[in-house]
Amino acid sequence: MGGVTSSSAGGGGGGETALGDLPESCVAEVLLRLDPPEICRMARLSRTFRGAASGDGVWEAKLPRNYARLLAAAADGEAAALEAAEAIPKKEVYARLCRRNRLDGGTKEFWLDKGGGGVCMTISSRALSITGIDDRRYWNFIPNDESRFHAVAYLSQIWWFEVRGEVEFCFPEGRPLKRLGRRVYSSEHIHGWDIKPVRFQLSTSDGQQAQSKCYLTDPGVWINHHVGDFVVKSSNEPVKIQFAMVQIDCTHTKGGLCVDSVAVKPQYLAKKKASRIYFLVRSVKTVQESHSVLSIEVSTNK
Incomplete structure (x- = not known):
């Protein structure tokens, strides 16, 4: 030998x-x-x-099959980016796609996971459809150092709680937290989430659906709530994902909650066989940080 x-x-x-x-x-x-x-x-x-x-x-071999489309999306849809994808060294293409690439006026961003090459995406609360968001008696956007988008949607109090969003994107086929912002709210503002559960819903443009529900309790603990699974069937066809978090029982008010963002992540990060939907939930029980925080996370990791 x-x-x-x-x-x-x-x-x-x-x-x-x-x-x-x-x-x-x-x-x-x-x-x-x-x-x-x-x-x-x-x-x-x-x-x-x-x-x-x-x-x-x-x-x-490490890039998603539709890397040229992703590069064009990172360049805000410029056609020249499709041609550039063939001319640029593939190592450089990988590096470019691993950066945080902003879309739709900075309300969304996507990137490749450096470890496995899967596409991740986050969607700001400003890109979501929130019932009553224009009425400051109910909702306000407030600065928050914990948010990737530097602001969260804060709910003071409302009867009809409904947060919806959607994203259409060519997702590839399956292959520590900071302290909250300086604003402080009394713990009495957190109410109504233990009376009725919040319902979480998911649907895709190719007919996949899922739903689940949970009570937003257990203050001070982050919870990845599993909503459902979905599978990307083609890297070259955009899939539209619609998601929602609702609690529209009008027998009681609810409040003391922040909505941060939605995240889409590839399945392998959760070591599962399909992409999964999760809602990340947190409420804070200390006097200094006494408002609930809800980060909607459409994710594959738990």
Whole structure:
């Protein structure tokens, strides 16, 4: 059996074989079986590994099939981006798509998960349809350092609670929190969520549906609430996802709640077989941070 040293230099003396002596094509075959962070670490081993780790063949295998469409979306739909996707080195395409790419006036953003190449998306509360949002007796947008969009929709009190949203996007086929903002509300503002459950709904343009319900209780604890599963059937066809959180029983008021954003994440982050919908729920029980926080998370991780 021939010996292979751990030297990163090429052309080892004394007849020994060094890492730099391995054919770049062989190294590329190894890298194809690694995830992107591992590929970047392996690139440090030798010049041969560095060359293989920059190859288009390695990185194209890590990109979603519809990466050209995603690059165009990141460029705000510019047609030139589709052509650029073929000219740009695939490693650079991957890096560009891993950045936070804003859409629709900054109310949505998407990016590739660096570890697995799946598409994630967040949707600001400003992009949601919220009943009564224009009446400051019920709702206000307030600054919040915890939000990725730097603001949340705060509900003071309302009888008819309804939050809906939708997004249409070419999702690929399945392959620590800061403190809250400075605003403080009395704990007496949190009310009505333990009387009737909130209903969560999901539907897609190709007929998939799911729904569930839960009581928004347990102050001070973040809860990923599973709403339902959906499967992306084609990377080249946009799928429209509609989602809702409602509590429209008008026998009592409810309030003391913030809506932050919606997130869509690929299934492998939850190690499940389909994309999943979750609502992330939190209420705060300390006097200094005494308002409920609800972050709607359409997600695959729990």
